Amino acid sequence: MFRLSVMVPVQDPRAERVCGCPAQAGGPAGQNRRTGMPSLAAPGAAGAPALRRIRLLAAALTASLLAACNSVPGLGSLGSSEPAPAAPTAPAVPAPEPGKVRVGLILPLTAPGSGGVAGASFKNAAEMAVAEYSGSTVQLLIHDDKGTPEGGREAAQQALAEGAEIIIGPLFAPSVQAVGQVAKAAGKPVIAFSTDANVASRGVYLLSFMPESDVDTILEFAASRGKRSIAALIPNTAYGSIVAGSFQEIAARRGIRVAALERYSADKASIDAAVKKIAALNGQADALLLPDTADGLQSVGQALQAAGLDNRKIQMLGTGVWDDPRVLGVKAIQGGWYSAPDKAGFNNFAARYRARYNTEPLRISTLSYDAVFLVNALYTKYGAQGFSEATLTSPDGIIGTDGLFRFRPDGTNQRGLAVLQVGNGTAQTISPAPRTFPAGT
Numbered sequence: 001m002f003r004l005s006v007m008v009p010v011q012d013p014r015a016e017r018v019c020g021c022p023a024q025a026g027g028p029a030g031q032n033r034r035t036g037m038p039s040l041a042a043p044g045a046a047g048a049p050a051l052r053r054i055r056l057l058a059a060a061l062t063a064s065l066l067a068a069c070n071s072v073p074g075l076g077s078l079g080s081s082e083p084a085p086a087a088p089t090a091p092a093v094p095a096p097e098p099g100k101v102r103v104g105l106i107l108p109l110t111a112p113g114s115g116g117v118a119g120a121s122f123k124n125a126a127e128m129a130v131a132e133y134s135g136s137t138v139q140l141l142i143h144d145d146k147g148t149p150e151g152g153r154e155a156a157q158q159a160l161a162e163g164a165e166i167i168i169g170p171l172f173a174p175s176v177q178a179v180g181q182v183a184k185a186a187g188k189p190v191i192a193f194s195t196d197a198n199v200a201s202r203g204v205y206l207l208s209f210m211p212e213s214d215v216d217t218i219l220e221f222a223a224s225r226g227k228r229s230i231a232a233l234i235p236n237t238a239y240g241s242i243v244a245g246s247f248q249e250i251a252a253r254r255g256i257r258v259a260a261l262e263r264y265s266a267d268k269a270s271i272d273a274a275v276k277k278i279a280a281l282n283g284q285a286d287a288l289l290l291p292d293t294a295d296g297l298q299s300v301g302q303a304l305q306a307a308g309l310d311n312r313k314i315q316m317l318g319t320g321v322w323d324d325p326r327v328l329g330v331k332a333i334q335g336g337w338y339s340a341p342d343k344a345g346f347n348n349f350a351a352r353y354r355a356r357y358n359t360e361p362l363r364i365s366t367l368s369y370d371a372v373f374l375v376n377a378l379y380t381k382y383g384a385q386g387f388s389e390a391t392l393t394s395p396d397g398i399i400g401t402d403g404l405f406r407f408r409p410d411g412t413n414q415r416g417l418a419v420l421q422v423g424n425g426t427a428q429t430i431s432p433a434p435r436t437f438p439a440g441t
Contacts, residue, residue: 100139104159106169111147121362129372149178156182180204200411213415214319215246217339231259231285243291259285279307287315294326301332311335341402370400
């Protein structure tokens with residue numbers, strides 16, 4: 001077995017807790033941190049030994065959700081019409097650097113509203129990954145997709161014309177689809193950041209916090225604690241629809257009874273009606289999945305308490321959107337369990353990011369850091385062969401800033417997540433994130 005351990009000269013991330021920004025759903029100062037991938041098999045053509053795991057101790061070993069609707073819970077609409085902040089513009093194309101692979105980095109640098117903010121934070125994280133990798137072999141070609149598919153298509157064409165061997169980004173699903181079409185035609189892989197599984201495919205890999213991993217982790221844990229009949233109360237949002245589908249599929253696969261699945265809109269009447277149906281189960285469910293953000297949970301929590309439902313009668317379950325200080329203070333979910341990445345990696349990353357840029361990182365900017373660090377590690381060991389499908393989709397997993405992940409052959413990902421319990425406005429880990437995926441999975 002061949003192991004690649006890439007380390008940068010920083011202290012162990014477990015040694016500090018920097019900003020109290022929950023990993024995977026909650027970011028610094030109230031940002032929401034929402035919602036994997038494989039060990040890399042060595043390319044057979046070169047006869048190299050199998051690469052079982054790339055450990056991206058990415059200057060430190062830790063969803064918010066970039067959903068198809070171009071929004072991140074806690075960040076706000078990334079398709080906002082507000083003027084973009086002074087986002088950095090793409091620099092002029094640098095001259096080729098001998099011995100380095102050219103990597104396209106496509107981000108919404110001048111997109112309006114929060115999209116531009118996300119683009120700037122992702123760009124900073126990517127450049128930090130290059131700077132922190134000892135003997136970096138990556139030359140970034142930074143392009144702005146303006147947050148549109150047309151911009152993504154043009155940016156991909158430019159990056160490939162400049163010699164990019166792989167493309168990192170973009171963020172939004174429509175842009176990912178456009179970039180993927182261009183890259184596939186050129187035979188180049190893409191590592192993008194959307195959480196919309198519909199834009200994933202062979203050669204277009206999504207490095208993101210996908211709701212499916214959150215749901216699978218929390219249902220598996222709940223079942224292990226004897227919760228075999230679970231109801232769900234899910235918002236009528238794009239994220240909610242993904243969770244609802246995953247809940248039904250995963251419950252069936254794990255032999256869990258779906259006691260009820262109710263959806264609700266943001267208005268009080270809709271919430272009250274859905275909660276009333278859950279209350280009418282009269283003990284037929286021993287757990288309740290509530291995958292909503294802080295704003296929604298405040299209202300839902302009040303309705304649950306009015307209906308006499310709390311953690312003394314039913315175990316509350318959540319996903320990565322709970323990893324937000326505002327959610328942790330909701331009275332109705334105290335004692336609840338939710339899935340999220342381990343916090344230590346992000347906390348360490350955030351400290352280094354602040355020291356370098358004198359500003360807070362967006363919670364999900366670790367995705368950009370890990371993508372660049374991964375590309376650096378692969379090219380350092382295998383050259384361009386490191387970007388082959390067999391390498392990128394090996395099942396063993398990679399340890400990144402947010403923990404274990406792997407790419408699936410269909411382009412989606414899987415993460416190894418921790419389970420945390422809410423109590424007194426904080427969260428404590430009750431089941432640590434795994435360091436390996438089960439054999440044969």
